[in-house]
Amino acid sequence: MEITRPTPTGKEIKLDSAQMLVSKTNAKGDIVYSNDCFVDISGYSKEELIGTPHNILRHPDMPRVVFYLMWKEIRRGNNIIAVVKNLSKSGDHYWVTTDFEIKKTRDGKIRNYMAFRQGAPRNVVKVIEPLYRTMLEIEAKDGMDGSAEYFEKFLEAKGISYDEFIKELATPKGITSMFFQKMKKLFSD
Numbered sequence: 001m002e003i004t005r006p007t008p009t010g011k012e013i014k015l016d017s018a019q020m021l022v023s024k025t026n027a028k029g030d031i032v033y034s035n036d037c038f039v040d041i042s043g044y045s046k047e048e049l050i051g052t053p054h055n056i057l058r059h060p061d062m063p064r065v066v067f068y069l070m071w072k073e074i075r076r077g078n079n080i081i082a083v084v085k086n087l088s089k090s091g092d093h094y095w096v097t098t099d100f101e102i103k104k105t106r107d108g109k110i111r112n113y114m115a116f117r118q119g120a121p122r123n124v125v126k127v128i129e130p131l132y133r134t135m136l137e138i139e140a141k142d143g144m145d146g147s148a149e150y151f152e153k154f155l156e157a158k159g160i161s162y163d164e165f166i167k168e169l170a171t172p173k174g175i176t177s178m179f180f181q182k183m184k185k186l187f188s189d
């Protein structure tokens with residue numbers, strides 16, 4: 001299905017902490033399933049989403065390197081938590097923390113990826129937004145190698161790995177964590 005890229009409005013859709021946006025893709029990243037919440041927030045119909053590459057949600061403010069690193073990890077079968085700014089059909093955006101789950105065939109090949117998203121807390125967006133802005137500026141000048149190097153140095157200066165950085169910043173805590181685990185289990189069974 002031919003989709004026209006929406007123009008960003010700069011308006012944010014604030015997500016409720018009880019909202020879980022779930023999607024499943026094939027190994028290429030085409031959407032094969034989306035829950036009602038994901039459909040609602042995206043602004044697209046289920047028919048528009050199913051069979052479409054996941055970059056239908058890509059916001060131009062997102063540095064390319066974030067997706068590069070994300071794909072590198074999930075293709076290896078590793079889970080990763082990513083903070084992503086998504087674009088809805090209306091052009092409004094919403095920030096999410098995305099937790100992946102990798103589904104494999106009996107012989108160990110990747111069959112599907114699942115993404116579980118919740119609204120990113122304010123404190124997370126406050127740290128990530130300026131970081132991504134800088135990375136995007138660097139990318140425009142020096143390409144993805146430049147933004148990857150900047151991000152590496154950013155973590156080095158903090159003396160932590162990406163996992164530690166994101167766990168510290170964005171892992172759901174308390175009740176939110178319980179809700180998150182429950183939803184993941186529901187979709188995994």
Ligand SMILES: Cc1cc2nc3c(=O)[nH]c(=O)nc-3n(C[C@H](O)[C@H](O)[C@H](O)COP(=O)(O)O)c2cc1C
Pocket residue numbers: 023024025029053054055056057058059064067084085086100113114115
């Ligand atoms: C399970 C899964 C979920 C994804 N969710 C998103 C998402 O919510 N937003 C997004 O921009 N990209 C998402 N992606 C990444 C896209 O496939 C794509 O790499 C990204 O949008 C960058 O697009 P581009 O390479 O065309 O620039 C997801 C990929 C997978 C496998």
